[in-house]
Amino acid sequence: MRTGEVRDAHRVSDLTARARIRDAAIHCFAEEGFDAPFRRIAARAGVSPGLITHHFGSKAALHAACDTEVLHRYRQGKQDSIAHPSAHLLQGLTTPGASATTLVYILRSVHAGGPSARDFLDRLIDDARAVMADSVASGLVRPSRDEEARLRHLIHQAIGEMLVRFVTMPGLTPEEFVAALQSRQADSILPTLELLTEGLFADRQLLDDYLAYRDGCAAPAALEAPA
Amino acid sequence: MRTGEVRDAHRVSDLTARARIRDAAIHCFAEEGFDAPFRRIAARAGVSPGLITHHFGSKAALHAACDTEVLHRYRQGKQDSIAHPSAHLLQGLTTPGASATTLVYILRSVHAGGPSARDFLDRLIDDARAVMADSVASGLVRPSRDEEARLRHLIHQAIGEMLVRFVTMPGLTPEEFVAALQSRQADSILPTLELLTEGLFADRQLLDDYLAYRDGCAAPAALEAPA
DNA sequence: CCCGCGGCTGGTCACGCGTATAGCCTGCTG
């Protein structure tokens, strides 16, 4: 009986047990972080804990395999979302057209830090670069004096804000978190739009001062302390 | 001999060994996160691991004691920085006038998430509220249609960006991180100023559309999908 | 029909953690 069940799941979910373990690990990592124990991943995949070591060798290798798979799914979801470009720029910049699990997994990767976080962020920046270029070309957004720095800054801001929201409401499933995130985004959409269209400062003095300092590169006192 | 050393340290660093343990814990937590083991904290404080339990009862209690102490130091540093208001609004909003250890500890608290993160963020927002109100009153920044939401949004963005920078360069001491952070901030100061003075969007259409939708509250189609 | 072989199991290992406890050693007190 058990063997039959497993073999059925084998056929239904994926071809190999390795893939089943990987998917279970992705879900567990998204739900409870990368400290999720082997035993729980194994239980979710319907296999024994030893099999994980047998297939992946170590936890780091499993983690890496999950990273590449999630990156693959993210890219796929991105292409799918390009197919029907209904979302406007804001959501296109911040939220990728991916499933809740994928998004939360990426968020957890950034949260865990290290080279993996860097990879995901670089990928997000790469994908946003094209969108940003199009938006500038179509006249929707103003050009920047340093497009690359602005892009990095915007992505880091957006992901960072999502990360803060994420860590301040723990214990939620990925689906619950994404729902809560969108609800909160609705609350802060007004100040976001305000800042993105009108800016924060009432006059151009600080920017012009900095530009003058930058071009002239001779009067740093104008920036630091006018006194 | 050893006893003499301890008693000297006793006199020099602080009155009570409890405070010495607390300070060592703050440094360890800032350097390697809240997973720092008792034994390392004890070694840093120059005491035995058992003494930590003896004084604080549990790790959660030690954590809480460190939180209150760091919050206290943060407030003190804030008051000190108010004394000499040389920094301009940007740094005033993002970086508090605190030591590297204090800043990194707060960042780690936010990173760890949970109620503690919420407390720190709320405190940061509370402190920024007065600065923001002053800036609006003095005409430096534009008023918002929802000051509180904009404040939350800005703080979450700023802290989130610092958090992303923090997790993407692991293995640094607090001092090294703060130095690197200021260096990176210099790189992204131009897009920041651009965004804060000129905004991102070239025209007011999206904001006006949203405001019309908000006031009328009857044409949600205008926001979601024009098709 | 029998054999071998590879996927898979579950029991076991060593490790590091926070915590609990028994005892030492010092300095104060009568």
Place this chain on the structure above:
DNA sequence: CAGCAGGCTATACGCGTGACCAGCCGCGGG
């Protein structure tokens, strides 16, 4: 000077983890 109190140490325990390994079992070829 003797006794005591308490800060402090050393040691041990229970728990949960990732990793390891000997053996079972069903499928495919001789």
